[in-house]
Amino acid sequence: MCGLAGLYYPETPKPVDPARIRAMTDAMAVRGPDGEGVWTAPGVGLGHRRLSIIDVEGSPQPMHDASGALSLLFNGCIYNYRELRAELATKGYQFRTAGDSEVLLAAWAAWGPAMLDRLNGMFAFVIHDARTQRLFMARDRLGVKPLHYTRLADGALAFASELKGLLAHPLLRRVPDVHAIEDYLAFSYVPDDACIVAGVSKLPAGHYLLVERGKPVPAPVRYWDVSFADRAKGSVKALEEQLVEHMRAAVRSRLVADVPLGAFLSGGVDSSAVVALMAEASPQAVRTCTIGFEEAGHDERSYAATIADRFRTDHRARVVRSDDFGLIDRVVAAFDEPFADASALATYQVCALAREKVTVALSGDGADEILAGYRRYRFQAAEERVRGLLPPHLRSRVFGTLGALYPKADWAPRPLRAKTTLLALADDGAEAYARSVGVTTPATRARLFTDTAKRALGGHRAEDRYVVAMRDAPALDAIDRAQYADIKIWLPGDILAKTDRTSMAVSLEAREPLLDHRLVAFSASLPASLRLRHGEGKWLMKRAMERYLPKEVLYRPKMGFVTPVSAWFRGALANEAAALAKSRTLADTGWFDLPALADLAEAHRTGRAEHGRTLWQFVMLERSLKRLFG
Template sequence: MCGIAGILDPQGSSEIDRDALARMNQAQHHRGPDEGSVHVEAGVGLAHRRLSIIDVSTGQQPLFNEDGSVVVVFNGEIYNYQSLIPELQALGHVFHTRSDTECIVHAWEAWGVDCVKRFRGMFAFALWDRNQQTLFLARDRLAVKPLYYAWLADGRFVFGSELKALLAHGGLSRDMDPAAVEEYFALGYVAEPRTIFKQARKLSPGHTLVVKRGERAVEPQQYWDVRFTLDSRIGAEDACAELRHRLDESIRLRMISEVPLGAFLSGGVDSSAVVATMAGQTDGKVNTCSVAFDDPAFDEAEFAQLVADKYRTNHHVETVRSDDFDLIDTLARQYDEPFADSSAIPTYRVCQLARKHVTVALSGDGGDETFGGYRRYKLHLFEERFRSAMPLAMRRPIFNTLGRAYPKADWAPRMFRAKTTFQGMARTSVEAYFHSMSILSTPMRDQLFSARFKSELAGYSAEQVFDRHAANASTDDPLALIQYLDLKTYLVGDINTKVDRASMAHSLEVREPLMDHELVEWMATLPSSLKIRGQEGKWLLKKSMEPQLPDSILYRPKMGFAVPLARWFRGPLKQRVRDAILGPRLAETGWFDRKYLEHLIDAHQSGARDYSASLWTLMMFEAFLRNVIDEVPVAAPAPQREAVVQP
């Protein structure tokens, strides 16, 4: 796992600012502490930080083809590289390393922009072809690995694995995008392709970007999308067997490593399935890592221990204090953008623990999206049955009226909150799912934002993110539609971002067998009845794993990876949350209504309402302003230069 960065002068061949390139690379030192190198030629500079995983002795980057005309910097893993090497050798390409990185330069020579369609893995890379005067950027299908880019005011093009690399260049404006702020307060993250900064963009999942010398108007191109056809007629028994086969293959590919390897083990279905499958593929003991919580309401350690005992893993556990909130500023700096998933705290801690014992860890991330595991999926399907019984034109006025008249009952389970149910009946499927995914609902954001900020938004709503993806979903199946939306939004913007930054903060590589694109594609052909059956989510995965895992793991209630925010904000963080949210930094923006901020704090701390998620979202935005926006830009002298690599 690595960090990449670069500078291109697309209009000419002027000299690259080597100090700026060195700063960009140094800003990502945590992503690759083993080595750092740069390559500079007329109008182009590429930089790389390396965390050595495969071909430790000879896989240094930037890496070149035979004649030095093509050079690549790469972050990630191409899991099928061993099968690609003989195919490329048969086409006449000569390999000088045993690394997956070298496959990229030769695949580019063989197949051009379509090379990415041959790769199976998680990747973000930038390739410069001197003969074609072309810079080629690519990001993997599910955006496991990040890639940011920007056109600067002087016409130069810059890119990096993290926004901090672009900020370190010194030419990126810190002007914030109001639409990104709206997305953040709705979703808890800034959705692809937007970033918090007006000038920068994320390369979207399954997209490439070609920048040719002399051209400026370039747009990313999509090379992959998942299609929920739901047209497979496979029976349940055969589907279980096929799923076990595909899990075996996906995990086998991800166990290739020349450094210590292990797995996260939470005690949930996904991570337990990964560990059970790993144990069946090795003669040695699997290294497993878990965090326990000193608050029993959030602790799954006993279930993780059950799996560890069953498979006799080398199990490592550390207890996280229920008042482990000292990471607020650390996380703000690590994520570069406002990021409101509070489970970033235990994720950071489990990565910190894992790095003490391994360099590579397999995770169960993506299992809920792929197999249909979220509780919200069942609630959405419950509401969808009622929505489908009456046309929207009739539903909207009737249930809007009932929703306004009925009192709130936040204390009750969601399906028994009549006000929430009535409001859901008045919405379309996409509107309803967006509402269920919103941290601050549309009415809450309307009260939160000042008149000035609403004017800057010019009518933009974060709901447009969901509308845009829903238009491309090519399915009207209720479950498939929201799975597609999650694969495009929550998985990418929240889960993958959280895990990448938390793991890279500790120079740990995390691999994602349940996000293998061939597995995701196959699952998308299966009917939704194999994913949720009755009240049982992940039905197929659970049935498939019954020979390997006990029912106490497979069929217990889902807990999630949470922290006790509500208690923090009424207890140890009571004054801190008030100082942050009502303090000068948020007020300076002019974007928030102070009376509504006071209402959120007072209502929560009095116990009248649970606004913990909203308060955390505001706290993390305030921390982002202090730690990123207000940070003094990097200035000369630059850090010690990286080793210069020539072809």
């Protein structure tokens, strides 16, 4: 992968200091250890750090076309670049390199912004067109690759792959945004439509920004969306075969590389399916790796070994400590913004293991979102059926009353924790789902925020983005709407940000074949009963993979990377949780009721309540605030 950064002056073509551009790219050096470049002209400066994957010895960046009028910065991979290259050659374009970067320059010259419809890949790129005095910025459809931008005091539009690239510019004002804090405490990550640094934006997934000198900077333009509003026709068998073909094509397209390539193998359905299709397409043994934990309930090595043996992969496994607190600061540095999905620690570890042997690794990310694999979809479908039995006013009265009376029992087995379900049934589906994907509840956030913070929020509520996304979704039923919202919010904000930052922290390129946009569109067209059937998520995918994978892998309970943060705060990190209430960093914001936070930590330590994930949020928040704002 790569890191890009630059400056563009929309009003007046001021001179750009190359040292400023170099400082921005140097801050992201780990994204591109194999090469660097800086180019400036009146009103524009472009900088790049390269991780060489395709055309290793060629394709330096910033890249210019033969005329010198077009200049490119590119982070990502265009999987169909050979086909596009052949098509552009018939139009008279002559190529000087063998990689995918130059194809983007020719595609811009040929098709302008419409080029995006032809690209199959993960990307964030910037093209400066000196002929028209325009700057074009684009991000891939699902948001695999990041791109941040902001306006500086001197009028410049600054942009960078990561926030740390922007922070290297002295004119960026470092002021925390309380709205992003609200969002983070709700979800454990800062969503793509927010940023912890006030005034910084993230180009949304599936959007582009076209800036023309002498004109105001416009809003980003959406060029792609996924629709759940149309259902595919055909028998179950026919749709199963189409799904396999889409998956096979997605995996094969992502095997293009001029460096060692492998795969993450957890032993779960998704990574096992990817490895199976890689083995089918590869003449050599696929390189795979997995990490295990000492806790038997969290260790998936035996399942990974089963798959590795079946497909004769070149497999490596390593046991890691689930209580490796030393990784916390590395993760904080990699993400810039606070990020409290604790599985980031394990993801970092598997990326580091992969990087010892390969430079590119395929992952199974995305299948849960596009094929309804999460347990929460099953709950949402069941709750919606119950909601349909009563009119809204009666439902709210009945379930609201029962929920208020039912005791809160965080300690109890899930079937006995009915309070949350009863209160969810009292609400409409979008409101309930928005809370179900959250971590710290609105009531707890209200308890922890000061009056100063509440006034600054001005009524902003993190869950509203989910409510709006589900309300406006191109969808036919409740599962459609939940999946659509997750693809738009959770996927780029949490899952893909986690994979990008942890893989880039060790200079590894991660690829997600199950997020091929054609596969995503096909999956969204499947009848909901083929995505979720009899409580089984990813039903059609699992049925289709029975020809490749054993049933004990396909139909075992989902595990994932589990980090026991609740146990940490009753043990090794209990003192750190208690110390949060004395944090000068948190106190200086004026946003947090520290005595209330102390009560929260003590209630958790003594087992009177379950607040482990909220405490983890505050540990990561404090360290991020300290790094970002001093």
